[in-house]
Amino acid sequence: MVFCRDVRVVNKDIQDAEGRPVEFVFRATDEDIAKAPADQKRFSDFVFACTRGAMQVEWTTKVIDDTLRQEATGKGWFLQPKALGAQLDKPFADWGDGQVDLMAFLCRAAVAPDRAPLKVTAAGVAWTKWWFKGAKTLTVTGASLDLLIHEWLHHIFDSTLQETEGLTLAIMHASGDLGYGKTDLGWPSYVAHYRDRLRYYYPRDMWLRWSMKEKHDTPRGPFSDKPYAWADVKDDCWFRLPQLSVADLARLTGLEGLAVDAPKGKGYTLFKPGAGAELTSPRIAAIDDGEAALNNGLNWKRESTAVLRTPTGHWLFVKPDLVDVYVDMRKLRGESERPLPVYGWLLEGVKPLIIVKAPDDLPVPSNERSYFASSQ
Numbered sequence: 170m171v172f173c174r175d176v177r178v179v180n181k182d183i184q185d186a187e188g189r190p191v192e193f194v195f196r197a198t199d200e201d202i203a204k205a206p207a208d209q210k211r212f213s214d215f216v217f218a219c220t221r222g223a224m225q226v227e228w229t230t231k232v233i234d235d236t237l238r239q240e241a242t243g244k245g246w247f248l249q250p251k252a253l254g255a256q257l258d259k260p261f262a263d264w265g266d267g268q269v270d271l272m273a274f275l276c277r278a279a280v281a282p283d284r285a286p287l288k289v290t291a292a293g294v295a296w297t298k299w300w301f302k303g304a305k306t307l308t309v310t311g312a313s314l315d316l317l318i319h320e321w322l323h324h325i326f327d328s329t330l331q332e333t334e335g336l337t338l339a340i341m342h343a344s345g346d347l348g349y350g351k352t353d354l355g356w357p358s359y360v361a362h363y364r365d366r367l368r369y370y371y372p373r374d375m376w377l378r379w380s381m382k383e384k385h386d387t388p389r390g391p392f393s394d395k396p397y398a399w400a401d402v403k404d405d406c407w408f409r410l411p412q413l414s415v416a417d418l419a420r421l422t423g424l425e426g427l428a429v430d431a432p433k434g435k436g437y438t439l440f441k442p443g444a445g446a447e448l449t450s451p452r453i454a455a456i457d458d459g460e461a462a463l464n465n466g467l468n469w470k471r472e473s474t475a476v477l478r479t480p481t482g483h484w485l486f487v488k489p490d491l492v493d494v495y496v497d498m499r500k501l502r503g504e505s506e507r508p509l510p511v512y513g514w515l516l517e518g519v520k521p522l523i524i525v526k527a528p529d530d531l532p533v534p535s536n537e538r539s540y541f542a543s544s545q
């Protein structure tokens with residue numbers, strides 16, 4: 170973590186009441202520096218737990234005492250390490266390339282002398298395209314878990330995943346699309362979302378080969394109607410399972426006119442079976458915020474799965490964090506120890522879903538919970 174004692178950002182486009190350019194002042198105080206290790210440990214413990222021990226984060230500290238000056242334009246008012254340019258040469262003269270993977274620059278928004286106080290008290294930016302000393306960078310106004318992990322996950326999901334794995338899965342600001350709210354489970358600012366990101370959207374084996382820069386070229390198999398055991402593929406599911414196109418899914422389900430509606434910015438996935446489709450599961454034509462019935466629509470905020478029961482099978486489209494539970498449906502029903510097979514995954518909009526096949530002979534129950542009710 171890089172603590173900047175005194176940063177002055179002058180933006181000629183933002184003026185005070187007297188028409189003078191506002192100088193935005195940021196500071197890392199002794200108190201910020203003293204308090205940071207506890208927050209860093211919280212971050213490291215959270216990442217270690219959510220990645221099941223695959224990812225260990227170690228922190229190192231650099232304090233920049235010099236005053237740093239930065240010019241900004243437009244709406245820019247925030248510390249941007251790249252804009253500091255040569256001013257960083259001296260503080261980092263003793264640092265080698267690749268010494269760390271990521272640099273978190275920290276300074277708190279302070280009151281500018283003779284100017285209006287800044288309204289911003291907590292903010293961050295991930296500078297996903299800029300490398301410095303072989304590291305990516307981010308800026309935060311505090312070392313809190315939610316700020317740090319939010320900006321770090323921007324790198325993971327919006328930049329590093331694309332650069333190293335050639336995959337765009339679910340962009341970081343898709344929390345609403347994926348059904349998460351700000352204070353889920355009583356945690357602050359989307360921390361439940363971040364937990365599931367680390368745990369299910371970036372599964373264990375991806376963390377084990379994780380790097381900020383090396384390309385992995387992990388092979389991805391084509392779709393071939395083959396069932397997989399979830400236990401064999403779950404730790405690297407986006408690579409060990411085939412990704413299905415809508416055309417593949419039409420073939421798998423036997424629904425020739427199938428379409429999938431999952432627009433970005435909306436928290437739903439609606440499977441449209443097409444006119445005349447042979448469907449023995451409930452069907453809706455549109456989905457609203459309160460929708461929670463078992464059918465061809467998945468409301469990501471209130472449900473875990475959509476269902477299409479067709480002549481080729483009883484197909485479920487399950488959110489990544491619930492697949493562990495769904496594949497054990499028959500075990501929980503007291504019918505069989507054998508888990509349900511999975512067939513691949515689908516990515517429409519920014520919402521990935523795992524395709525699970527439920528027992529062909531099981532009628533679609535009245536609600537999701539009934540999938541797990543005893544058959545006795």
Ligand SMILES: [Zn+2]
Pocket residue numbers: 319323341342
């Ligand atoms: Zn963000």
